[in-house]
Amino acid sequence: MDATLLDVSIAHKIIHWHECGGHGRCTTCRVRILDGASHLSEPTRREAELAKARGWNPTIRLACQTSASGDVTLERIVLSEATASQLRAETIGREAGSERQLAILVCDMRDFTALADSNSAFDVVHILNRFFEALGDPILLNGGIISHYAGDQICGLFGLDDTNPTRICSGAIRSAFGMVEAIEGLNEELARAFGIRLRIGIGVHFGNAILGEVGHPTLRRLTIIGDDVNTASRIESMTKELGATILISRAVAERMAAGSLSVAETKFARLRGRRNDVELLAVDGFTDPSPFTLAQRSVGRLLNAPSAFATQFYANLFAMRPELEKLFVNGTGAQGAMLSHMLRSVVSSLEKRKHVPIGLQTLGRKHVGYGVELDHYGTFKAAMLKTISDVIGPGPTGDIEESWSQTLDVILALMKEGAGTELRRN
Known part of the structure; x- marks a missing residue:
């Protein structure tokens, strides 16, 4: 094959995502053809399979699988980690709803009301955007997607493109540790600019969730529903009461290798809406972390x-x-x-x-x-x-x-x- 569209981008030092190395194993290099489609090579078998599975229209091509014999006008589709997050969401399929086993992470900013009362509306919006940017990155970089925001809360889902419970829960826990690191860095910036420091609480749970696009036909969004989703949120709400930054459920801990987590404290607590106490673990690291x-x-x-x-x-x-x-x-x-x-x-x-x-x-x-x-x-x-x-x-x-x-x-x-x-x- 002649030089591909991806090869041309790289040769001209254009930032062009290709997470699989340009081997047709992901879709992050895909482009939208605006003009010159007749100059493009025919789709390879791999590209055709992906296009059929994802329901792409003919203007969408994989840059790593496509070469050109003449002038072509195109635009890259994946321009950021946020767009890559949307690609992961595609793996749930186009059905009306599906039930999946997921790790659900809920992170909440503590004392948001006091923050809002002591800063202007413009400053509050700026702080929230910086908060969501800093804490959203660990979710995206550890194989998750950002499900939704609710006020000062961010929810991440792990397992849309994986079925291995250990990898799924490990990604969620790594994301939680990354959030703690991110908030420390963000606080240095906010302390200089606004004289404030943010604190967070993170809850992680593993269980079943119903996923589907819900809403008015003109504005449907990926939505998660189920008792385990509520459980994750309620675990997060216990972080303040129990004096912990990260709390995970026993369901998460059981999916990890025995002894792999540094557990600061284990407590039984009554979650809202539950009849029985549940076991929660306050974690602060890995007992035998990798060199990375x-x-x-x-x-x-x-x-x-x-x-x-x-x-x-x-x-x-x-x-x-x-x-x-x-x-x-x-x-x-x-x-x-x-x-x-x-x-x-x-x-x-x-x-x-x-x-x-x-x-x-x-x-x-x-x-x-x-x-x-x-x-x-x-x-x-x-x-x-x-x-x-x-x-x-x-x-x-x-x-x-x-x-x-x-x-x-x-x-x-x-x-x-x-x-x-x-x-x-x-």
């Missing part, structure tokens, strides 16, 4: 200002090896945006998505064409660690830096593997 954990928990804080992060990184990179600046003939603006996007997505996905290694190997092969050599990777790591220290610091014991070091080793090893394959082929 601190990197995953801090990636949101690191990339809170992507442009500033990229600027600092390239300044460090060029200070270490000035000759590398010549590789960026068009400047570092577009490349920096791609770097920030890639880093956020890959770091958060290392333990969850089987296609991540394929995508990193593909990225390594493509970087050979940009003039990147194998001995450049060591400098990249050194510059990245310097930037991480500049932006968020090494932490009290250097644990964050060590986690990032091991995370970067895995990422760069896979990219070098792909680069080595490409060099041998040439």
Whole structure:
């Protein structure tokens, strides 16, 4: 096959999602053809299967599976994590309703009434938007979707594209830990701007939920219904009463490996509407966290200002090896945006998505064409660690830096593997 539409985007340093590495295993690279459809290749078998399953009209094509023989006008469809969240929701199908086993996460801002009373309406809206942005990212980056907002509350669903209870519950718990990290970073910003600090409570439950698009025909939204949905909300409401930040149900804990969670306290409590006490566990971490954990928990804080992060990184990179600046003939603006996007997505996905290694190997092969050599990777790591220290610091014991070091080793090893394959082929 000739160069695909995705290849063209990458060659011109256009940010174009392709979570599976451009192998037709996801739909994040899809585009809408506005003009020039006659110049496109016929759909591959894989693309045709996806199009039929998702009910796409003929103007929607997979960029990684489509090449062009002439001028084509198109638009990317997936432009953000939020759009990717909508794609995950597609996996529920088009039926009127379906019952699924899901992990349901409910996060609520504490003392919102006092916050609203002491700030202007415009400031309250700004604070809420920053709150939902910061705390929504961990949901999206851990395989969940944002189900809905209700005032100062955000609800995440995990399991729309998975049937493994352990992976589903692990994603929800990782998201909860990521939210705690995110609120710490957001509070630094809000303290400077408004003199306030936010506190949250998070409840996580695993059970059955009915899903479907509900509402007036002109405005239907994905909705979840069921007793287990109410249970998740009521678990969250107990966090304040029990003095915990994260509470999970026994149903969640049972889906995790025995002893894998650090449990600060276990309590039996009577949830509203329940006749019997239920067991709730206050958790604050993993007992044996992977080497990626601190990197995953801090990636949101690191990339809170992507442009500033990229600027600092390239300044460090060029200070270490000035000759590398010549590789960026068009400047570092577009490349920096791609770097920030890639880093956020890959770091958060290392333990969850089987296609991540394929995508990193593909990225390594493509970087050979940009003039990147194998001995450049060591400098990249050194510059990245310097930037991480500049932006968020090494932490009290250097644990964050060590986690990032091991995370970067895995990422760069896979990219070098792909680069080595490409060099041998040439």
